[in-house]
Amino acid sequence: MYFIFRILPIIIMIPLAIYFYFFIKRICLCIFQNINKWHKIICALLAVVFVLPASFFSFWAVVVLHLFAFAIIMDCIFVIYKKFHMTNQIFLKVYQIGVIPILCLFLMLGYGYWNMKNVLKIHYSVTTHKTITQDYRIAFLSDLHFGNTMNKSELEKYCQDISLQKPDIVMLGGDIVDEHTTYQEMKEAFEVLGQIENQYGIYYVYGNHDQALYLNSPHFTPSQLKKSIEEHHISILLDSQVNIQDEMTIIGRQDRSLGEREDTQQLIKNVNHENFILMLDHQPVDLQKNNELHVDLQLSGHTHGGQMFPVGLITSVLGFGEMNYGYQAMSDMTVIVSSGIAGWGYPLRTGSHSEYVIVDIVKE
Helix, strand or coil, X not given: CHHHHHHHXXXXXXXXXXXXXXXXXXXXXXXXXCCCHHHXXXXXXXXXXXXXXXXXXXXXXXXXXXXXXXXXXXXXXXXXXXXXXXXXHXXXXXXXXXXXXXXXXXXXXXXXXXXXXXXXXXXXXXXXXXXXXXXXXXXXXXXXXXCCCCXXXXXXXXXXXXXXXXXXXXXXXXXXXXXXXXXXXXXXXHHHHCXXXXXXXXXXXXXXXXXXXXXXXXCCXXXXXXXXXXXXXXXXXCCEEEEECCCEEEEECCCHHHCCCCCHHHHHCCCCCCCXXXXXXXXXXXXXXXXXXXXXXXXECCCCCCCCCCHHXXXXXXXXXXCCCEEEECCCCEEEECCCCCCCCCCCCCCCCEEEEEEEEEEC
16 A cells, blocks of 8 residues: 555656656747757756646646646657658647647546536436335435535535435435535535435435545544534434335445444344345445345445546456446346546546436336
8 A cells, every 4th residue: 555655656757757858848849949958957847847746646647647648649640640641840830839638638627627517317217026105216415525526505406406306215325525525514515415305314324535534634523524414314324224114124334444344144134125125335345245135226336437537447347346337237136326426536527427316216
């Protein structure tokens, strides 16, 4: 872990700084036609200053890595163009001055910001053979990371929209707040979420970020967080369960990042399996095991659907994690993984959309 967060960024920065030295030098050559050693020193300093702030998971790392990617693509296009065509002077100037990679970077930043703020309503329908006396509508919201991309008035708007869907049950799937959320923002988040209209309650499980455990001096304590959640009539499920109308059992899991948690088989042992069993777990894990234990529906978040391209594609292709996003019908269980209503770290999303989820559970 120390290697990943301390040594690896330095190893990555060195070739990035070298590349951007030549990138900036090429721009200088285009502008000044001829450059001396002082120009080269300035180019080297600019490259270092540009790359140095790009620590892991920072907004500036997104800027540096995307500009690098766009510039490399443009280099490849230029090499191919030179090989098969006489070089056009206008194209050569455009290439040398780096206009296209920089333009692509700004377009990406603009799209990423818009896409993060543009929250969609995603609707699923799950049929069940279980004997339930009514159909149930569930509103599922996860990964808000409040304060990063959404203020109180914006959250109020989305909560009003969710209320208009007339949910019977509201599920909060974790990472509603994080280590960047202030104490006041934390209180505002649960004040607003607690106002979502429903029939049978609002239920919440912790994510890996909610308790701000990644900071030595967080803005709020776990006890302050718990108090704020519960005083707004939101029930915390921590390896515990609740019965709805004696025909649906909701099981909320402690997030696996928070240490030891109860074995699912023990947790479900005394559950009436004639009830519709809904598992709420921040991370989409133990899917096959829960399927074998005849859980009917699992709701999860955590992945953000791969917030920045190509993270989601890489994790899906290489099989990191059990599920990245969407709907999957297994032999006994349906899994729904939300990309989240916002995102973590920076106000950009290029690999997926922001969403809240409406799930209708209907009798066959």
